[in-house]
Amino acid sequence: MAYIDPHIHMVSRTTDDYRRMALAGCVAITEPAFWAGYDRSSPQGFFDYFRLLTEYEPQRAAQFGIRHHTWLCINPKEAEDPVFAREVIELIPEFLEKPNVLGIGEIGLNKNSRNELEILEAHIDLAAKSGQMILVHTPHLEDKLKGTKLIMDAIESDGRVDPGRVLIDHVEEHTVRPVLDRGFWAGMTLYPDTKCTPQRAADIIEMHGTERLWINSAGDWGPSDPLAVPKCQQELRRRGHSQETIDTISFNNPSRFLGQSDRFSAEPLVPTA
Amino acid sequence: MSDSHDNCPIDSAEVIRKYFLEHRAKIIDIAAFLDRVDRADGDGASDYRIQAMREAIRIAGDLQPERARRILELLSDPSVEPIEQAPMKGAMGAHDPESDEGG
Numbered sequence: 001m002a003y004i005d006p007h008i009h010m011v012s013r014t015t016d017d018y019r020r021m022a023l024a025g026c027v028a029i030t031e032p033a034f035w036a037g038y039d040r041s042s043p044q045g046f047f048d049y050f051r052l053l054t055e056y057e058p059q060r061a062a063q064f065g066i067r068h069h070t071w072l073c074i075n076p077k078e079a080e081d082p083v084f085a086r087e088v089i090e091l092i093p094e095f096l097e098k099p100n101v102l103g104i105g106e107i108g109l110n111k112n113s114r115n116e117l118e119i120l121e122a123h124i125d126l127a128a129k130s131g132q133m134i135l136v137h138t139p140h141l142e143d144k145l146k147g148t149k150l151i152m153d154a155i156e157s158d159g160r161v162d163p164g165r166v167l168i169d170h171v172e173e174h175t176v177r178p179v180l181d182r183g184f185w186a187g188m189t190l191y192p193d194t195k196c197t198p199q200r201a202a203d204i205i206e207m208h209g210t211e212r213l214w215i216n217s218a219g220d221w222g223p224s225d226p227l228a229v230p231k232c233q234q235e236l237r238r239r240g241h242s243q244e245t246i247d248t249i250s251f252n253n254p255s256r257f258l259g260q261s262d263r264f265s266a267e268p269l270v271p272t273a
Numbered sequence: 274m275s276d277s278h279d280n281c282p283i284d285s286a287e288v289i290r291k292y293f294l295e296h297r298a299k300i301i302d303i304a305a306f307l308d309r310v311d312r313a314d315g316d317g318a319s320d321y322r323i324q325a326m327r328e329a330i331r332i333a334g335d336l337q338p339e340r341a342r343r344i345l346e347l348l349s350d351p352s353v354e355p356i357e358q359a360p361m362k363g364a365m366g367a368h369d370p371e372s373d374e375g376g
Binding site: 035077080110111112113114115116117139140141142143144145146149150172173174199200203206238239240241 | 280281282283291292339341342345346348349350351352353355356357358359360361362363364365366367368
């Protein structure tokens with residue numbers, strides 16, 4: 001069954017993961033820029049990272065018939081130095097012309113600090129001026145509830161970006177309703193220890209429906225699972241949900257949101273390898 | 274939109290049959306973890322995370338709906354204003370009431 005993983009950090013995954021994802025039905029992914037697990041020592045490090053996301057990674061994905069798309073930003077984990085962060089943001093516009101770039105992301109907050117908020121507002125400004133969609137990272141654990149509210153307030157306060165072109169990711173039981181009620185799209189990240197398990201994601205679908213909701217693995221260098229999306233499909237199947245519900249959450253909804261960019265495609269791609 | 278809103282397609286007996294053993298294991302893990310904290314040297318019982326966990330267990334055992342949401346809210350920072358500076362990159366899993374940060 002074809003699926004889309006709309007949030008996964010393939011630069012941290014092996015080529016074998018691409019092979020396994022393709023075998024499980026993955027036809028398209030989107031890869032937001034993120035924190036590499038260490039702070040880059042210069043903006044040039046981001047220039048190289050953006051080239052990786054826009055030039056090399058699409059070729060690696062295409063070997064297995066997976067279409068690769070990306071989002072660009074400096075992650076809030078590296079936003080505590082606003083001068084450095086603004087130098088990185090200045091690099092982004094030239095990459096927005098690349099054919100696999102869908103927008104600005106994953107931006108947001110990490111510890112809900114004033115510097116992080118300043119850089120979030122700078123990213124929102126860039127998205128508004130350049131007509132880009134936004135993919136939002138919400139904070140971890142005890143910081144998520146407060147951070148999700150601050151992020152939504154910042155986007156609404158700016159007022160230039162339609163909430164229907166913003167996906168707020170990593171929602172859980174305490175944040176999904178406010179996100180949907182304010183008109184944003186919501187993403188559930190399937191992690192083994194933090195965020196949602198496939199079982200809890202299925203519970204949230206049962207309680208809140210499938211409208212403007214998707215699932216993703218956010219697979220990266222930490223505890224995570226690049227096959228989390230098909231495992232959640234299996235969880236929904238285990239409970240007797242319809243194929244329509246499974247397709248809506250794992251293919252049609254990501255296609256609808258991402259399809260607001262004419263650069264997104266989930267059409268079959270002949271493997272290049 | 275799905276017609277599954279507010280509805281699990283299987284009945285409660287089937288939910289229990291499919292999931293009981295998995296969650297039996299998890300609750301014994303939690304009990305064993307609290308035993309381990311008690312057996313270890315130090316004053317683990319007064320740690321804010323252990324206290325939050327005990328309150329979360331109380332919520333999990335009550336008869337009110339949306340236990341998961343309420344436990345996540347219990348574990349969340351209740352302040353509303355941005356903090357002055359990020360003290361670290363990670364998170365602890367529960368809000369420390371004695372933290373100086375936050376509004």
